[in-house]
Amino acid sequence: MRVPVIIFFELTIFIMAAAVCAPAEVIRLKNGGTIWAEQVREKGAHIEYQIGDNSYAIPKSSVKHIDGGGIPPQSLPPTGDADLSAFAPSDSLDSKGNLSAKILHDDRIDSDALADMEKSGNAELVATAYFIAGKHEFEQGDVKEARRYYETALRFQSNNSTILNYYAALLVRTGNAAEALTYAERSARVAPDSADALTILGFAQFTADRTREAIRSWKKSLAMRPDAKVEQFLAKAEREATAEAEFSQRESSHFTLRFEGKQTSESLRRELLATLESEYDELVRQLAASPRSSIPVVLYTERAFFDVTHAPSWTGAVNDGKLRIPISGITSVTPELARVLKHELAHSFIDQISAGRCPQWLHEGIAQLLEPKTTDARGHRLAQVFRAQREIPFYVLEGGFMRFSKVEAVLAYDESLAAAEYISDTYGLSDLQRILDRIGQGSSTEAALRATIHCSYGELETEVGKYLSRRYSD
Numbered sequence: 001m002r003v004p005v006i007i008f009f010e011l012t013i014f015i016m017a018a019a020v021c022a023p024a025e026v027i028r029l030k031n032g033g034t035i036w037a038e039q040v041r042e043k044g045a046h047i048e049y050q051i052g053d054n055s056y057a058i059p060k061s062s063v064k065h066i067d068g069g070g071i072p073p074q075s076l077p078p079t080g081d082a083d084l085s086a087f088a089p090s091d092s093l094d095s096k097g098n099l100s101a102k103i104l105h106d107d108r109i110d111s112d113a114l115a116d117m118e119k120s121g122n123a124e125l126v127a128t129a130y131f132i133a134g135k136h137e138f139e140q141g142d143v144k145e146a147r148r149y150y151e152t153a154l155r156f157q158s159n160n161s162t163i164l165n166y167y168a169a170l171l172v173r174t175g176n177a178a179e180a181l182t183y184a185e186r187s188a189r190v191a192p193d194s195a196d197a198l199t200i201l202g203f204a205q206f207t208a209d210r211t212r213e214a215i216r217s218w219k220k221s222l223a224m225r226p227d228a229k230v231e232q233f234l235a236k237a238e239r240e241a242t243a244e245a246e247f248s249q250r251e252s253s254h255f256t257l258r259f260e261g262k263q264t265s266e267s268l269r270r271e272l273l274a275t276l277e278s279e280y281d282e283l284v285r286q287l288a289a290s291p292r293s294s295i296p297v298v299l300y301t302e303r304a305f306f307d308v309t310h311a312p313s314w315t316g317a318v319n320d321g322k323l324r325i326p327i328s329g330i331t332s333v334t335p336e337l338a339r340v341l342k343h344e345l346a347h348s349f350i351d352q353i354s355a356g357r358c359p360q361w362l363h364e365g366i367a368q369l370l371e372p373k374t375t376d377a378r379g380h381r382l383a384q385v386f387r388a389q390r391e392i393p394f395y396v397l398e399g400g401f402m403r404f405s406k407v408e409a410v411l412a413y414d415e416s417l418a419a420a421e422y423i424s425d426t427y428g429l430s431d432l433q434r435i436l437d438r439i440g441q442g443s444s445t446e447a448a449l450r451a452t453i454h455c456s457y458g459e460l461e462t463e464v465g466k467y468l469s470r471r472y473s474d
Contacts, residue, residue, distance in 0.1 A: 057458030365420030
């Protein structure tokens with residue numbers, strides 16, 4: 001049985017201000033688990049709780065007791081952003097008359113106020129106002145509106161480094177690395193002594209598969225301002241550059257294949273590219289979308305794979321914007337390898353559709369479903385886990401799976417597949433696509449679920465349990 005594979009898009013830029021930790025209520029479960037929630041309430045036979053924009057429900061019978069006033073641990077965030085780089089420019093544009101208060105009312109953009117500012121004829125003021133609107137929408141997750149506001153801001157001040165940085169970051173996050181490079185390079189030209197500009201330029205270069213240039217940019221940035229996260233990415237880029245120093249390259253319509261010549265035969269390389277192109281076409285038909293740029297695929301020995309990725313030992317392949325495949329001892333594309341390739345490639349499609357906002361359980365569930373894979377192999381055991389209420393709560397599965405042990409990872413993948421399989425079997429693959437579309441447009445996961453399958457997050461967990469019981473009844 002293949003150990004599940006995993007994706008971690010650790011180079012997606014997430015621009016955010018430092019959050020203040022608010023007191024939380026702690027739900028202590030009878031199975032020893034703990035849930036940190038912002039709000040908790042009893043409703044009939046269930047306990048309902050709120051985490052961010054999402055609400056959940058669990059049976060009251062599974063709860064031991066509820067404590068109040070705790071501070072949630074920072075090591076277990078409810079989303080996948082803990083592994084992402086936090087970038088905050090050192091200079092603020094909101095310095096002229098508290099513009100935020102003028103254009104943000106009740107946490108919403110006042111379009112009339114923006115229109116009035118345009119009449120002032122002050123290009124700097126108008127650009128700043130639209131930048132603040134774009135930054136607000138980006139932090140709210142509405143990348144479509146954020147992009148529109150940033151583009152308007154740049155019409156009024158095309159060489160403002162802060163606006164360029166944020167816009168380039170948004171483009172990287174939404175899978176437009178090649179376009180992001182244009183703006184990141186402009187920012188670095190405008191502000192050559194800005195650590196922020198060089199940091200963003202490095203991210204854009206690395207994501208666009210220009211690793212050596214990214215290394216140079218990050219080194220310059222760190223010389224100006226130490227940053228532990230940038231140091232981590234620099235170390236990874238240097239490991240990659242060292243491992244791939246003698247690699248050769250082949251290209252096809254949608255892929256750039258890099259490899260060490262002694263490890264693979266020419267016939268295997270041709271077969272790999274042909275398989276990837278075939279799977280690419282099938283995913284376009286299945287998901288009605290495609291990545292915008294050529295996808296790098298890197299073939300490693302097993303040792304080089306773990307040296308570069310630092311992935312857990314149970315990992316079978318990685319997609320961090322590049323498909324990284326350990327290929328030691330393989331002489332042809334076996335059915336198993338073809339499934340690995342399609343799984344990893346599916347992640348690139350999912351990330352494109354969801355604008356980099358898809359929760360990990362849905363990412364992995366859809367990728368497994370498209371391999372294709374079913375829950376049949378461990379369905380009976382999984383149904384028992386749900387009946388005993390010992391499943392991992394879905395909100396825990398929103399973040400990356402890298403922190404899990406092998407046993408935990410297997411359960412996380414199985415639950416993710418079960419959820420995707422339930423939605424596909426009940427509503428159709430097209431509804432999974434619509435959920436991704438809504439997430440990509442800025443909806444929270446729960447809002448996307450409600451709008452598409454009329455199901456809250458908590459109700460989804462309950463329905464997945466029922467689905468497994470029906471399908472794998474003893």
